[in-house]
Amino acid sequence: MSVTGLCQRCESEAKFSCDRCGALVCQAHYDPATGYCTECAAEVRGGSGPGPR
Ligand SMILES: [Zn+2]
Ligand SMILES: [Zn+2]
Numbered sequence: 001m002s003v004t005g006l007c008q009r010c011e012s013e014a015k016f017s018c019d020r021c022g023a024l025v026c027q028a029h030y031d032p033a034t035g036y037c038t039e040c041a042a043e044v045r046g047g048s049g050p051g052p053r
Pocket of ligand 1: 007008009010011012025026027028029
């Protein structure tokens with residue numbers, strides 16, 4: 001299923017939607033490994049997050 005709209009991070013053409021927050025994002029702001037936007041992907045990876053949960 002294709003998604004049409006503008007990326008909610010940079011306003012270029014969005015082709016993906018985040019499975020976590022539902023944001024429409026372009027390829028540059030989408031993490032295919034998680035299916036999330038780059039912001040959610042960074043959070044779930046726990047790189048600089050508040051800690052495991
Ligand atoms: Zn973008
Ligand atoms: Zn997200």
